[in-house]
Amino acid sequence: MPEKVNLEFKKPRSLRNVSTHYCPGCGHGIVHRLVTEIVDELEIREKTVAIAPVGCSVIAYDYWDFDVSEAAHGRALAVATAMKRCRPNLVVFTYQGDGDLASIGIAETLYAANRGENLTCIFINNACYGMTGGQMAPTTLIGQKTTTTPWGRDPAKGDGFPLKVSELIANLPGVCYVERVSVSNPQNVIKTKKAIKQAFLNQLEDKGFSLVEILSQCPVIWRMTPQEAVKWVESEMIKTFPLGRIK
Amino acid sequence: MLYKGLTKIIILDSRFPYKKYMSANKKVLITGNEAMAEAALQAGCRFFAGYPITPQNELIAYMAKRMPKAGGVFIQAESEIAAVNMVFGASAAGFRAITTSSSPGISLKQEGISYMAGAQLPCVIINVMRAGPGLGNITPSQGDYFQATKGGGHGDYNLIVLAPSTVAEAFELTMLAFDLADKYRNPVMILTDAFLGQMAEPIEIKRQRPKNKNFKKDWALTGAKNRKPNVISSLFIKEGVLEEHNKKLQEKYKSVRKKEIRYKSLNLKEADIVFVSYGIVSRIAQEAANILKREGMNIGLFSPVTLWPFPYKQLKQLTADKKAVFVFELSSGQMVQDVEFALDRTLPVYFYGRMGGEVFSEKDIVKFVKKKLTYAGKS
Ligand SMILES: Cc1ncc(C[n+]2csc(CCOP(=O)(O)OP(=O)(O)O)c2C)c(N)n1
C-alpha cells in the first residue's frame, strides 16, 4: 500500500505568514520552510529554541514562530551549548552560514562538536559571504571569483583551500551524524528535509552533535539567474562538496 | 594548636563538605577568588563558563568542584570568547550566569559584553586584574579601570562596576552584583585584582537567601508554550528603532546613577586632606593615613565602591571644605580623571601610582604626601 500523501499546500504553523528579505532564488527561504515543517511534524514548537547567526539569516526570528536568540558572529554554538545545558528539555538548534560557522566561529564549531553537545546544527554553505556583499568564504571554490578574490580563489596565492567542515568534524567522537545535502532540485529538497529531521530526532534521542550541511544557492552574489545558480550547485559545488551521508 | 583559633587543617578537595561549612554562620579563611565563587553560588548562580588565566584560576577550580554539586552547569570553554557567549546563552535561558577572567581574557570578552548590554541580558563578569598592556605580567594592577568604566566594548552602554577592597566585601558585592544585574537587566562587573583574588582572609558567611526568585524573567527563552515567542536580540534595523532602544538604555543608566551609587568614607568630617582610592589600594591608603595621623595630620578616606556609576556628587560634597585630595592607584592614574571631573578644579589633586604590577606600601604613600605638602606649603 503506498503511503497516503497529503497534497494540500499549507504554511507550516511554525513559519510566520510574512514575506522574507531574501533575494529571489535564495536557498535560505527553502531551508527555513523545511526546518519549520519538521518542528511542526515533531510537535516540538513549544520547546524549540533557535540560535540565529550573523549573516543573511540574522533576522530569522522574524520568520520563525518559536523562541529565538541572536548570537554574535560565529558564536551560535557557544550560545546553544549553554542554552541546552541549562534547559536540557528544550530542543536547541543553530542555523549558520559558512562565514559564521567555518571561519570566525570555527573554534566554537569544533569544540561544541568535540564536546558532543546534544545539539542540531543547520549549516548553510553558499560558498560566499552573502550579507557583507560577496567576499571569499572558507567554502569558496577554487577559481571562484568574489570581491576579495577578484581573479578567483587561488591556493597558490595564499587564499587557502575550500574548508570541508563536515569531513573535519565527522572524525570527532562526540559527533553522531553528519550529512551533506542540497536544495538545488525537488529530490534534493526532499533528501534535505529527511536529513534535517534526522538531526532533530538525534537530539530528541540524546545522541549528541548532529550537523546537516546544505549547499545553498546565492544567485545575487554569484551573479547568476536562479536557474543558473541551481545548475552551478549541481555542476560545480558538488565536485568539491560531494553530497551524501558523511557520518 | 597550629595557630591561635586554628584547630584543624582541611584540604579543600572535591570531597570537602562545602555546603556545611559555607553556610552556617561559620568563620572561614578563604581567598578572594574562592569567596567570589562561593558568593556566586549562594546568590543562586547556576552557570559558569571560563578559561584558565592567572590570577583567577582558583575561582575556576572552585567552580569546577562546587557548581555540579549545586546542580548547576560548569564549562571550561575553549576561549574567553566562547565563555562569554555561553554566558549569553545561559542568561537568555533565564539562568543566573557568570564568567570570570583576568585582563587579557576580559579584553576578549568585550564583544560579548556589548551584545549582552544591547540585548539587556543580566550577567556577572569578574575581572581579577593583572598588569598590562599586552601579556604584561600576572601581578596586581588596576590598569583596566578605563576599560571597565568607560565602555570596553562597542556602542553606547555602561556596565555597573563594583570594586571590593576586602575578601569579605568581595563576597558581599558578588551577591549584590547578581541582584543588580537582574534588577536592571544589565551586565555587572566585579573589578578586583591579583592581590585580593589570591589573598586569604577570614570571613564570616551569613546564611543568605538568594534573591533570584524576586526577579521575574518573562523575557527568557524557555520554549513558546502558552505564550508568544520570545526573541533575544540586540539588532534593530528599522530606521529610528535603535535610537529609541538606546534612549531606553540611557534612561536605565540614569536610574542606576540615581539609585545605586555606593562608596565608603572614613574620618571625613575632621580631615583637611582626603585620600581617594579603591579596592586593595584603599587599605594601603588607610594604613598610610594612620601613620600620618600619629604625626599630627588629619586625613580622611574616600573609596568608591561603584566605579560606575562613580560617586561624583558625593565626592565633591564631602571634600568641599578640604585643602587637597590625593589619588592612589595601581595604574597610570585612570581614576584621577573621574576625581578631577568631580572636583572641577576646586581643589588641588595629587596622584601617586605604580604600574606594571609593582605595589606601593603605606610608607611610599607617606613619603609622597609629605613631599607634596611641604612643596605646596613653600610655593
Ligand atoms: C565580529 C564581526 N565581524 C564581521 C561582521 C560582519 N559580517 C556580518 S555577516 C558576515 C558574513 C556572513 O557570511 P555567512 O556566514 O557565510 O552567511 P551568509 O550571509 O552568506 O548567509 C560578516 C563578515 C560582524 N557582524 N561581526
Ligand code: SF4
Ligand atoms: S545574498 Fe545570497 S544568501 Fe543572502 S539573501 Fe541574497 S541570495 Fe540569499
